[in-house]
Amino acid sequence: MVTLISQWILSLLIFFPLLGAVLVAFTKDAQKARHLAVAVSVLEMIFSFHLIAHFNVDSSAMQFAQDLAWLPRGTGIRYTVGVDGLSLLLVMLTTILCPLVFLSSYSSIGSNVKSFLALFLVLESAMIGALVSLDLVLFYVFWEAMLIPMYFIIGVWGGKDRIYATTKFFIYTVIGSLLMLVAFSYLYYAHYQANGIFTTSLIELYKTAAALPAGVQMWLFAATALAFAIKVPLFPFHTWLPDAHVQAPTPGSVILAGVLLKMGTYGLMRMSIPMFPQAAHDAAPFMIGLGVFGIVYGALIAWRQTDIKKLVAYSSVSHLGFVVAGMFAFNELGFTGALYQMVNHGVSTGALFLLIGVVYERRHTREMSEYGGLAKQMPWYAFFFVVATMGSVALPGTGGFIGEWMILTGVFQVSPAMAAVAGTGVILGAIYMLWLVLKVVWGPLNNDENKKLTDCTPRETFVLATLSVFVFATGFLSVPMLAHTEPTMKKLQQSVSKKEAYKTELVIRGTSDEPMRVMMNGR
C-alpha cells in the first residue's frame, strides 16, 4: 500500500486540488464552498506529509517518480514527475501555506467566492505541478497554468487599478515564458541532432545542454534566466511586482510572495544553472551583482514607501536579491542558503501580507499614516506583526537568519566585497521594517477610526500563530529540515563547479531494489 501511494503521490498532489476545484465550483453555498476548499487543502497537506515521511534523505535522486506516456511517442514528451531535495521543501511550503490562505479568504473575499476558490485550487495544482515536473513541456504547461488563475485573481478580486496591474503581470510573465519556450525548443532540436531522437526529459536534456558550445549555452542561459528573473523578480525586471501586490487581494498577495516568486528562483536552480553550467559560471559575477544591487535598491525604495503593501513588495525585491546572489556563489552554503531563504521568505512575507490584510479588511486603506498605535487596541496583532518583522529582518532564532547567514557566508567565500555590500541589506532591512512597525504598531492611537478596531479573530489568530511558530521553528530546526536537501545541493554544487552535466535519476518506488526506509527523524 505504501509503495502504491509512493508511486502515485505526486500525481495525487497535482490533481487532487483540481478535483477540489471542480467540487467547489458545483457547491451551492459560498460558505460551504469555503469549508470545502479548506478541507481539500488540508487533505492535500496531509498527503504531502507522505513525502517527508518516506523521503530518502541520503539520495539526490528524483524520488516518488512517475514516468507515463502522455503525448504521441515520436514527440518524446512524457508525463514525468519526481521530487528531490530542491523541490521537496518548496512543495511542503506550498501545501502548508495553501490551507492558511484559504482560511484567510473567509473574510477577505466576499464576491464570486466559488470562482475564487476554484481558481485558487487550480493554482495550487499548477504550482505543485511546476515544482515536480521533470519534463520540459509538462513544466511549461504548469508554468503557464499558474499564470491564468493568478491573472484572474488579481484582475477580478483586486483593488482599484487591478486591470493595469494584472495586465502588467501577465505581459511580463508571458514575455519571459516565450523566451523560455524558445530556449526549450532549441534544446529539443539540439538533442535530436545529437542523438537522433526527440525528448523533452529534463534529465536527458541536462546532458545535451551542458555539452553545447559556450556561446550557445550563454544564449540559452540568458533566455531561461531572463524568464525566471522576471518571475523572481530580479532587479531590473521587478516593476510588475509592486503593482501586482498592491492590487491583489490578500490571499493573492500571500501566495504570490509565498510561492509564486519562488518559481523564479526554483527555475534558476533547477534549469538555468545545472543545464548551462559553463554559461552560469560566466554569468555568475553579473547575476550576483544584480542580486546584490537589488538588495540595496529594493531596500532603499521600500523605506520610502507610504503604502504598506508596496513597502513589503519592495522588501521582497530586496530579499530575493539575497537568494539569487546566494545560488550564484556556487558553493553548498550559497545553494542551501538560497533554498532555505525561499522557504523563510515565504513564511515571513506571507505572514506580513496576511497582517496587512487583517487591518485592510477593517479599515480599507493601506496608507501607513492612517495607522499608528495599534498595539494598544490590538495587542495580539502587534505581537504577530513584530514576530513577522523579526523573521523578515533575519533575527537569529528565526529561519531568515539561517538563510541569510548561509547566503552571505557563501557569497563571502567567492567575493568578500559583494558580501559586504549585500550585508548592508541587513541594516537597511532593519530600517524599513522597523519604520513600518513604528508607524503602524507603536506610537499614539490618534485616529478615531483605529480606536474601534478589534483584535485578531480566532481564525486570524490561528493562521498568524501557525506562521509565527514556523518563523521560529525554521530558526532552530534547520538541520533536520536541510538534511533532506543536502545530497541534492551537494550534487548541484559538484556538477556546477566542475561545469559538468547535472546527473540525476528517477527512483520509482516498488521497481527499484532500494529498500523502503522511514526517514522521519533525519539522519
Added chain:
Amino acid sequence: MNYQAMLAAVLLIPLLGALLNGFFLRRAPRLVTVTVGTLAIAVPFVLSCLLVFGPVSAGEVIRTELFSWISVPFNEGRLEVPFGLSVDRLSGILLLIITGVGSLIHLYAGEYMSHEEGVYRFFAYLNLFVFSMLSLVLGSNMVVTFLGWEGVGVCSYLLIGYWYSDEANARAGMKAFVANRVGDLGFLLAMFMSVKLFGTLDYSRIAEALTNELAAANAPLLTAIGLCLLLGVTGKSAQLPLYIWLPDAMAGPTPVSALIHAATMVTSGIYLMTRMSFLLVHSPAAMTTIAVIGACTALFAATIGLVQNDIKKVLAYSTVSQLGFMVLGCGVGAFQFGVAHLMTHAFFKALLFLGAGSVIHAMHHEQDIRKMGGLIKKMPITGWTFVIGTLAIIGFPGLSGFFSKDEILYYAWSGTFGHPLLWVLGALAAACTSFYMVRLTYLVFFGESRVEHAHHHHDHGHGHDHHHHEIHENPLAMTLPLMILAVFSIIGGYVSMPHAIMHMLGIHAGENLITQWLAPVLEKAKVVMTAAHGEAHGSAALEWGLMGTSTLVMLIMSGFAIALYKAGPKGGESIAKAVGGLYRLILDKWRVDELYQAVIIEPLKKVGDGFFKFGDRALIEGIINEGPRGIYLVTSVLSDIQSGLVRNYLKVVFVGILALCVWIFI
C-alpha cells in the same frame, strides 16, 4: 544534577520565565508576575554560583551542546555550528553579574513598575533579555554569541519603546536597533572571515587553529577581523561613532537602563574582545585602533556629561565614557582590567541608575536635576548609597572604581599597546567624570531643595493616577538592591589591586585576583604579546605617580564642582557664558545626531526616492511602457474594459497554444 544540565538550566530558565509571563500569566495578579519574573533570574543565579565557585574556579570548563543548529558541507569537510554552551572563568564572571545584578534589578522593578498596567509584558521582555544576554556569554561559538548579541538588541528595542504610546520612545528604540545593526554587520563580516580562515566558528577551535605561522601569513585578514569586531563593539558597547543610541535609550523604564544600558548588554563588547583576545593581539593595528577609540570615547562622552541636566542623561553619557575606559583597557592589552572595570562598573552604575530611578519614582517622573536638591534628608538610603556609587565611579581611594580605573590608566600608559597620550586622554576623561558626578550628586541630594511644591503630574503615557505630594523613601524592595549594590561598589575593586599597593600591604601573591582568575583565558594572548613586545614596561614609581596624579585630579575636580554648585544649578552659568558657543555645542551633544542626519540619513532617503522616481518609474517603466509601442498598445487596449481584456488574453493564450502545437507536431 550534573554540571552540563545546570548550565543548560541557567540559560533556559529565563526563557521559560519569559514564555510564562508573556503567554500564560497575562491575567495573573501582579505579585505572581513579579515573583515568576524574579525567580526566573534568581534560580539561575544560585545555579551559576554553584557552577562558578565549584568546577569553574577549579579551572574546569563546562561544555554542553543542546542541538545541532547549522550543519552544511563546506570545502572538503563540514561547517558545523552546534547550539553549544560553555562556561569558563570569563563567562563565569559575566554569568554572576548578569544573574546576580539581574535578580536585584528584577526585585527592584517589581516595585518600580507597581503603578503600571500589564506589567507581564515588562517582565517577559526582561526575562527574554537575560536569556539573550546569557546566550551571548555562554555561547561556545560565534553564532550562538551572535544570537545573544542580536537578541539583546531586540529586547533593548522592545524595552526602550516599552511606553510605546509616545512615539519618541518607540523612535529611540528603533534608533538603538538600527545603530546596533550597523555594528552587527561588523560582527557578521568577522564571522565570514573566520569561516574563510579557520573553517570553524568555535572559539576554542579558532584558538587552536590560530598558530603563529597562520597569523604571520594572514596578518591583513586578522587586522580586518579585529576591525570588524571593533565595529560590532562600537555598536553594542556604544563607542564612537555608533554611541548615539545609548543616550536616547534612556526613554526606557529606569530598571531597564540599570540592567541593560549599564550593567550588562553594553558591556558585551568588552566580553567579545576578551573572548577573542588571542586573535586581536596578533594585530597591533587593530589593538591600537581599539585603544584610541576607547580613549576618545571616554573623553568625548565625559565632556557631554558635564552639562546635561537630566539625571538619566548624565548617567547615560557617563556609561558611554566608562565603557570607553573598558575598551581602552582591552586595546592596550590589559583585558583583565577591562573585565574588572566591567564588573565594578556593573555594581556602581547599576546602583547609580537604580538610585536615580528611586528619585524619579519618588518625584513622580521628574528627571531635571535643577528641580531637585536636598533630597538626602527625605531619602537617606537612596541618598547615601548614591553617594557611595559616586565615590566609586570617580575613583575615590579604597572604593571599587579606584582600583579598576587606575589599573586601566596605568596600562594605558605602560601596557603592551599603551602610550602616554592614551593616559592623558583617559586622565582628562576621569577629571570630567569627577566633575559631572559630584555636580550631579550635589545638585540632587544636597543644598537647598528646589522641588516645585505645586507639583504638576508628568504623564509619560503610562497612566497612573495617584498623587502623593510628599517625597519619601521608597519601600525595601527598592532600597535593598541599593544597599547590596553599595556594598559591592565598595569592595568589588579589591580583585584588581595594583601591584604597588599589594607590595605596600605586604601581599606577595604575585598577581592580583582578577589577573590570576583570568590567566587561563588570557594565556594565549599573553604569550603572543610577550613574544612580540616583551613584558609590559611599568614600574612601581610610575604606578604610584599615575595613581597619585589621578587621585589629586579627582579631589580638585570634585572640590571645584562642589564649590561651583554650592549655591544651586546657577553656579555653572558664569563658565557657560565665558565659553559661549562651545557650551552650546556641548549642550547639543556636539550635534553628532544632526551630523548623521544630514550626512547619512537624508542622503540615503534621497537615494531611495531617486531610485523610485528615476530608476523604477522613469527608466524601467519608461522603457517598458513607452519603448515597444506594441506592448503599450496592448496595455491600453486591455485597460479599457474587461471583455476586451479577456478577448486579448485569449488571443495570447491561443498564440501560446499554437506555438506549442507547432513545436510538438513539426
